[in-house]
Amino acid sequence: MSGPFESATADVIVVGGGPAGVAAAVELRRQGVAHVVLLDREDELGGATRHCAHSPFGMREFGRVYLGAAYGRRLAAEAAQAGVEVRTGHSVVRLEPGGRLEVASSSGVVTLSARRILIATGARETPRSARLIPGDRPLGIVTTGTLQSYAAFHGLMPFRRPLIVGSELVSQSALFTCLTHGARPVAMIEPGPHPLARAPFNWFPRLVGVPFHLGADIADIRGTARVEEVTIRLADGTAHTLACDGVLLTGRFTPESALFRQSAVGVEPGSAGPAVDQDGRSRDPLVFAGGNLLRAVETGGWAFREGRAVGMAIAEDLARDAEAGVPIPVGFEAPIKLVVPSLLRAGANAVPALPDFQLRFSRTASGRLSLEIDGREVWARAGTWRPERRILVPIPPGAARAGSVRFRFRETG
Amino acid sequence: MLHTPSPDFAGPYDLAVIGAGVVGCAVARRFALAGARVVVIEKGADILSGASKANSAILHTGFDAPPGSLELELVQAGRAEYLAIRDSLGLPLVETGALVCAWNALEADKLDAIAAQGRANGVNELRLLSGTEARATCPGLSERLVAAIEVAGEHVIDPWSAPLAYLTQAVALGARLLRDAELIGGRFEDDWILETSAGTLRAAAVVNAAGLYGDLVDARLGLKPEFEIRPRKGQFVVLDKAAFAHVPRIVLPVPTEITKGVVVCPTAFGNVLIGPTAEEQEDRTRATVETGALEALLARGAEIVPALAGIPVTAVYAGLRPATESKAYRVIARPERRAITLGGIRSTGLSAALGLASHALKLHEDFGLPATVPAEPPAVCLPNLAQTRERDWQRPDHGEIVCHCELVTRREIEATFDSAIPPGDFGGLRRRTRAGMGRCQGFYCNARLAEMTQGRLAPPLAVGEREE
Numbered sequence: 003m004s005g006p007f008e009s010a011t012a013d014v015i016v017v018g019g020g021p022a023g024v025a026a027a028v029e030l031r032r033q034g035v036a037h038v039v040l041l042d043r044e045d046e047l048g049g050a051t052r053h054c055a056h057s058p059f060g061m062r063e064f065g066r067v068y069l070g071a072a073y074g075r076r077l078a079a080e081a082a083q084a085g086v087e088v089r090t091g092h093s094v095v096r097l098e099p100g101g102r103l104e105v106a107s108s109s110g111v112v113t114l115s116a117r118r119i120l121i122a123t124g125a126r127e128t129p130r131s132a133r134l135i136p137g138d139r140p141l142g143i144v145t146t147g148t149l150q151s152y153a154a155f156h157g158l159m160p161f162r163r164p165l166i167v168g169s170e171l172v173s174q175s176a177l178f179t180c181l182t183h184g185a186r187p188v189a190m191i192e193p194g195p196h197p198l199a200r201a202p203f204n205w206f207p208r209l210v211g212v213p214f215h216l217g218a219d220i221a222d223i224r225g226t227a228r229v230e231e232v233t234i235r236l237a238d239g240t241a242h243t244l245a246c247d248g249v250l251l252t253g254r255f256t257p258e259s260a261l262f263r264q265s266a267v268g269v270e271p272g273s274a275g276p277a278v279d280q281d282g283r284s285r286d287p288l289v290f291a292g293g294n295l296l297r298a299v300e301t302g303g304w305a306f307r308e309g310r311a312v313g314m315a316i317a318e319d320l321a322r323d324a325e326a327g328v329p330i331p332v333g334f335e336a337p338i339k340l341v342v343p344s345l346l347r348a349g350a351n352a353v354p355a356l357p358d359f360q361l362r363f364s365r366t367a368s369g370r371l372s373l374e375i376d377g378r379e380v381w382a383r384a385g386t387w388r389p390e391r392r393i394l395v396p397i398p399p400g401a402a403r404a405g406s407v408r409f410r411f412r413e414t415g
Numbered sequence: 416m417l418h419t420p421s422p423d424f425a426g427p428y429d430l431a432v433i434g435a436g437v438v439g440c441a442v443a444r445r446f447a448l449a450g451a452r453v454v455v456i457e458k459g460a461d462i463l464s465g466a467s468k469a470n471s472a473i474l475h476t477g478f479d480a481p482p483g484s485l486e487l488e489l490v491q492a493g494r495a496e497y498l499a500i501r502d503s504l505g506l507p508l509v510e511t512g513a514l515v516c517a518w519n520a521l522e523a524d525k526l527d528a529i530a531a532q533g534r535a536n537g538v539n540e541l542r543l544l545s546g547t548e549a550r551a552t553c554p555g556l557s558e559r560l561v562a563a564i565e566v567a568g569e570h571v572i573d574p575w576s577a578p579l580a581y582l583t584q585a586v587a588l589g590a591r592l593l594r595d596a597e598l599i600g601g602r603f604e605d606d607w608i609l610e611t612s613a614g615t616l617r618a619a620a621v622v623n624a625a626g627l628y629g630d631l632v633d634a635r636l637g638l639k640p641e642f643e644i645r646p647r648k649g650q651f652v653v654l655d656k657a658a659f660a661h662v663p664r665i666v667l668p669v670p671t672e673i674t675k676g677v678v679v680c681p682t683a684f685g686n687v688l689i690g691p692t693a694e695e696q697e698d699r700t701r702a703t704v705e706t707g708a709l710e711a712l713l714a715r716g717a718e719i720v721p722a723l724a725g726i727p728v729t730a731v732y733a734g735l736r737p738a739t740e741s742k743a744y745r746v747i748a749r750p751e752r753r754a755i756t757l758g759g760i761r762s763t764g765l766s767a768a769l770g771l772a773s774h775a776l777k778l779h780e781d782f783g784l785p786a787t788v789p790a791e792p793p794a795v796c797l798p799n800l801a802q803t804r805e806r807d808w809q810r811p812d813h814g815e816i817v818c819h820c821e822l823v824t825r826r827e828i829e830a831t832f833d834s835a836i837p838p839g840d841f842g843g844l845r846r847r848t849r850a851g852m853g854r855c856q857g858f859y860c861n862a863r864l865a866e867m868t869q870g871r872l873a874p875p876l877a878v879g880e881r882e883e
Binding site for chain 2: 045091093095106107109111126127130131132134135136137139141144145147148151152155156159160162169203222224226227228230247256258260263264271274275322405
């Protein structure tokens with residue numbers, strides 16, 4: 003939809019038209035919320051699912067499988083049918099206090115306000131710069147998202163013989179995109195001691211004849227205009243120089259949380275996303291967050307279900323119209339990387355949108371993970387915890403009324 | 416990009432400028448304004464592809480320049496001219512001021528001498544501040560701050576739009592820019608006969624503004640080199656825009672003999688940069704970033720402004736400064752050969768460029784060439800990229816926002832390709848529009864840019880059509 007907004011105010015404005023945002027907007031309408039506006043800065047809905055041409059979406063939410071852009075079209079149809087005012091080509095440039103958003107489009111800049119705002123801007127991969135990778139800075143060093151946008155949207159490729167860095171599920175997907183678009187990766191490396199994806203996914207490089215090295219790092223990138231060669235340092239300390247024309251950086255997702263980071267609300271050091279309570283409510287009680295913005299990164303289906311649940315919570319919040327309480331923080335310590343939700347509010351909705359604490363570890367660690375409420379252990383499990391693997395701990399009833407909630411970890415070496 | 420020589424490619428020109436860095440662009444402008452027919456010979460695919468693409472973007476006052484030096488004179492002349500012309504060219508000035516920060520008693524002891532030198536250099540807007548007073552003007556600074564000098568006149572500018580504006584004025588007056596044109600040799604026979612990789616041309620006089628290749632270009636022109644370039648690498652880290660609120664001012668260290676040290680400063684685009692390192696090296700071509708050096712810069716930045724610790728890195732870069740065996744500018748005029756060398760402009764080139772250009776014109780007056788008729792300055796106004804002034808995305812009908820992190824519009828990208836000096840490579844597009852320069856570094860927009868720039872950049876972003 004284009005043209006001026008019918009009104010500068012809405013009941014709820016949802017920012018981000020990926021699975022989480024659309025699911026939330028549709029759910030809000032189903033719950034009877036009258037005026038729901040969905041903003042997306044791209045031309046089509048779908049978010050990151052638009053360029054993931056390989057992986058199926060929609061089985062759990064729609065009962066059938068969609069590929070890439072088709073899933074986005076299904077989301078758009080759902081939103082239209084539910085009576086959501088959808089605005090693509092609209093970039094939110096600022097989140098302001100009091101439920102206000104500064105929004106830019108080709109029609110100009112407007113300030114919109116709503117009784118509640120949901121930010122669902124997803125996640126992206128960490129670029130070369132933020133990884134502090136050494137060497138020259140020529141063309142051809144891109145992330146999976148960029149590669150897949152080249153291939154899916156424009157029929158283009160940024161390289162023919164890349165080195166792939168990473169071993170998450172998305173790394174296997176990146177390898178697949180290369181192979182199906184005429185590119186032949188020279189090798190795949192993972193800096194850590196274990197592949198981050200589970201078997202059988204981590205067998206994929208070897209099955210297709212691409213050398214796979216664990217404990218390997220980039221020592222140097224050379225190239226004047228385009229990448230010409232990369233030197234990798236293997237776990238045994240030896241260095242090898244590979245002729246290649248690109249570097250494909252995969253995974254290491256980080257929330258696209260700039261709106262929060264540049265507002266008074268801020269972000270959490272662990273997750274790099276906003277702190278939310280068990281309803282998805284941020285430190286600003288008018289602003290909610292959901293989907294991969296909370297904790298990069300889960301599947302599209304997960305984001306959809308989470309978005310729907312947060313949408314339901316916002317509808318209940320609007321109906322109750324009660325003052326949100328002061329949140330208590332959920333404590334945790336290294337090597338726990340993040341806990342979502344990282345806030346709990348007493349007097350929140352009867353059924354929380356997020357029924358579980360989601361945890362991630364920053365490195366592989368063996369030991370005993372436990373949850374303490376007011377100093378009393380209420381949950382514990384021993385095991386070996388791997389980075390980037392999802393850990394779910396049910397939020398105990400009554401936890402939100404506690405004085406202190408804290409995860410502890412005792413490493414056994 | 417291919418440049419077909421037009422019929423008058425070979426000249427004769429009144430002046431050939433070797434190198435389209437910030438100094439070469441300013442020289443081209445000054446001579447074109449003086450009525451000269453100018454050719455600029457650049458070996459890169461775009462302007463600013465050497466030392467000028469990586470600096471700290473500060474418009475200096477000269478408070479810390481060697482007293483009585485040519486560098487001081489030209490920094491101050493260049494700064495004055497920038498301030499005079501910037502409004503008409505659409506160039507920003509972010510009036511941050513700077514704090515020279517002393518982090519211990521030893522450094523604090525040096526502040527009086529630095530202030531005295533500043534005043535001797537004619538920079539009177541200087542204040543000695545206690546640590547508390549300095550932090551009141553820049554609250555992000557660490558509590559360890561002992562004392563500081565405030566230099567109110569140190570400001571931040573857009574380091575790429577400024578030289579582009581200078582050269583755009585020159586081109587509007589008929590100057591010719593040759594890209595992908597390396598100077599191979601030259602001989603002086605009444606006129607200069609210059610051999611370039613793009614062809615031979617003739618010019619009455621030559622200005623060597625070749626930066627990192629200044630000594631080699633003098634040698635290729637058959638001029639006795641009077642200095643040797645000793646490249647000094649500087650690595651920088653650019654932090655996310657969330658950092659800007661913590662660093663509203665330029666934060667300088669107390670300098671040592673070797674280097675001005677690591678600066679933490681805001682950029683015109685709303686980021687914060689930390690750098691540079693100062694690393695001597697032989698190689699003139701490679702400016703690599705290194706993980707350890709970048710980590711050290713981040714650690715240093717967080718010591719100076721603790722709130723920077725958790726803020727993500729947006730970009731990293733490295734550049735080579737054309738240092739020589741001495742700290743001084745190496746400006747050499749050879750009237751008998753009608754040649755001027757502007758060498759060793761190592762770290763103040765952005766501030767001094769316009770001053771260097773006027774100085775070169777003055778030296779040129781002694782060459783005994785017939786006078787030319789000065790031209791009216793042509794109206795040139797560059798698109799604004801600084802966050803302190805209105806950007807294109809804030810005006811309607813821009814088509815679409817292509818780069819979401821830096822809010823770059825389709826209209827801006829189209830306009831730069833239609834401009835007098837369109838980008839020659841992707842770096843040039845980034846410097847002219849900021850597309851792809853933001854926190855995602857192209858995750859969202861790089862593929863769209865590849866599609867939009869097909870056939871317009873060399874090398875192209877994409878390697879070719881999809882092969883099934």
